């Protein structure tokens with residue numbers, strides 16, 4: 001199981017189409033405060049199905065669409081595509097055909113509020129993506145994605161919240 | 171107005187009597203995680219009158235008394251003495267005599283729960299210390315003492331809490 | 341189901357104790373159900389004892405000790421149910437040099453089976469990576485990626 | 499009283515705008531009463547615009563931008579009502595090198611009139627101090643101070 005590439009366009013501060021290939025081992029992301037590092041982490045959370053705007057550090061989901069600068073107009077939609085490879089066969093009835101050894105999941109959000117999900121570039125439903133990621137540890141509120149400040153939250157969290165963290169892995 | 175020296179004994183991890191002279195300008199305190207740096211900041215907050223155990227990162231005030239290690243017994247009390255110098259005359263009726271240009275304020279807490287306050291080594295009341303520090307910016311919940319993690323709190327605080335920060339300075 | 345949770349809880353608890361000792365270079369910790377008789381619903385307590393110190397509630401630890409303990413728990417859960425990638429955003433910020441080194445050594449070891457994406461300002465952490473991407477905002481408000489692939493650089497150099 | 503609060507609020511607001519520009523090397527910010535007609539009770543809103551970016555609620559900023567904005571506010575309050583000493587515990591943890599340098603330059607300037615006690619793991623911050631104390635726990639659980647007075651060292655050296 002591995003991820004191969006992340007592609008973003010119109011997602012938060014990533015206005016232009018950006019490709020980020022991921023090699024084996026450790027990839028480190030660096031840069032000045034506010035340059036967009038955590039936005040990359042948000043993009044991964046978003047494309048694997050995060051539904052809570054608050055978890056993505058914005059008040060409504062529309063907030064993830066590039067909202068313009070003095071020189072650039074806001075974009076009409078946000079899009080993130082994650083290319084990955086799974087080591088097991090998966091059957092998802094009703095979903096488009098795809099090769100588990102090399103495929104992509106995509107998500108698009110328009111200003112109108114319309115959401116679209118893609119499997120290898122073909123439209124699919126959110127639950128196809130959820131079925132596909134089942135058991136991989138990827139998904140909303142994953143313990144595998146530690147957002148900035150989440151470590152501090154874990155310790156100040158209530159005992160019930162810690163339990164739900166364990167329940168998710170169970 | 172300046173502080174000259176901090177003296178601690180039996181306060182949190184500072185079991186043995188420790189003297190810390192403070193020069194002009196910037197003093198930096200360094201050391202490994204958990205070695206006692208933030209405890210020094212707590213000692214300053216405590217000696218200028220902090221009454222909330224929670225602000226001192228403990229559940230009850232007795233928690234600031236050195237509670238022992240495998241080799242050391244817990245101490246019977248905690249004591250912090252701050253030596254300072256004020257550039258203005260102060261009259262505190264009923265309080266011990268002291269020289270504003272060079273004097274100390276002290277606080278002691280016994281396991282029994284008894285608290286004692288000192289002005290230049292002589293017993294005084296908490297309100298003498300409070301009167302003395304009035305208008306100096308030092309005291310409980312001071313905006314001049316930024317505990318670890320407080321910066322993050324300021325931004326997630328409610329608008330009403332931010333107001334009280336300003337009111338304290340007003 | 342109760343058995344599923346119990347199995348996960350015990351495995352994660354063992355992982356937590358193991359990873360804690362790796363990150364702290366010793367000490368002990370535990371995960372406990374607040375209410376032993378209520379496995380179905382009970383909340384979970386975290387107790388930690390860094391090397392040489394007393395066993396106490398995790399809220400009484402120092403800033404860096406807390407961060408390391410929380411990281412040990414999350415890595416413990418991760419080891420029980422690994423995902424293809426693990427994203428860590430500035431988890432090393434409150435750590436001293438020695439703890440950063442223990443953290444990066446653990447990540448390097450785990451990275452044999454898992455991809456890690458680590459966002460950091462820490463130079464020591466940067467040095468342990470195989471791949472480094474820099475994010476810039478030359479044009480204000482617009483992010484851009486520049487890549488520095490160490491392994492490619494080394495391959496070119498040799 | 500209302501006048502006292504109003505005076506403090508306006509002065510702190512001006513300081514905030516000034517210190518923000520020093521720490522960010524530009525940009526703008528503001529402090530606003532949520533309810534302009536209720537000076538007696540209204541809560542306070544913080545709005546920040548780092549250089550080149552849009553004006554937005556402070557909660558939408560990056561980790562480091564938030565920290566710098568909060569620090570600007572606290573320093574603004576401090577400047578209005580200075581105390582003899584200011585204690586900063588690891589405020590530089592989320593800052594990149596450029597921001598740490600702006601922060602230390604500001605502290606160095608303010609330290610002409612105020613003593614600063616700064617707890618830090620950051621090497622750049624350490625270098626700007628006149629006095630450095632190391633805290634150790636050679637004996638587990640027992641803190642001890644070792645002093646390194648740079649100015650004394652320099653005096654001995656010259």
Ligand SMILES: Nc1ncnc2c1ncn2[C@@H]1O[C@H](COP(=O)(O)OP(=O)(O)OP(=O)(O)O)[C@@H](O)[C@H]1O
Pocket residue numbers: 011012013031032033034035036037038039040063064065066067068148481551552558559560561562563592
């Ligand atoms: N929808 C959006 N459109 C344009 N810009 C956005 C949008 N959402 C967020 N941003 C910008 O992205 C920037 C934050 O990026 P990010 O949180 O990734 O920073 P960072 O590199 O993680 O910084 P730090 O080191 O301080 O944590 C902010 O300046 C914010 O204004």
Ligand SMILES: Nc1ncnc2c1ncn2[C@@H]1O[C@H](COP(=O)(O)OP(=O)(O)OP(=O)(O)O)[C@@H](O)[C@H]1O
Pocket residue numbers: 181182183201202203204205206207208209210233234235236237238318393394400401402403404405434639
């Ligand atoms: N009453 C007490 N008696 C003995 N030790 C105590 C007491 N209260 C706190 N401690 C110990 O003090 C240590 C924490 O010290 P402190 O918070 O000052 O660390 P620190 O140097 O600021 O570390 P960090 O860099 O991680 O923030 C803890 O190990 C804690 O067990």
Ligand SMILES: [Mg+2]
Pocket residue numbers: 037038148429560561562
């Ligand atoms: Mg960030």
Ligand SMILES: [Mg+2]
Pocket residue numbers: 207208318402403404587
């Ligand atoms: Mg600390």
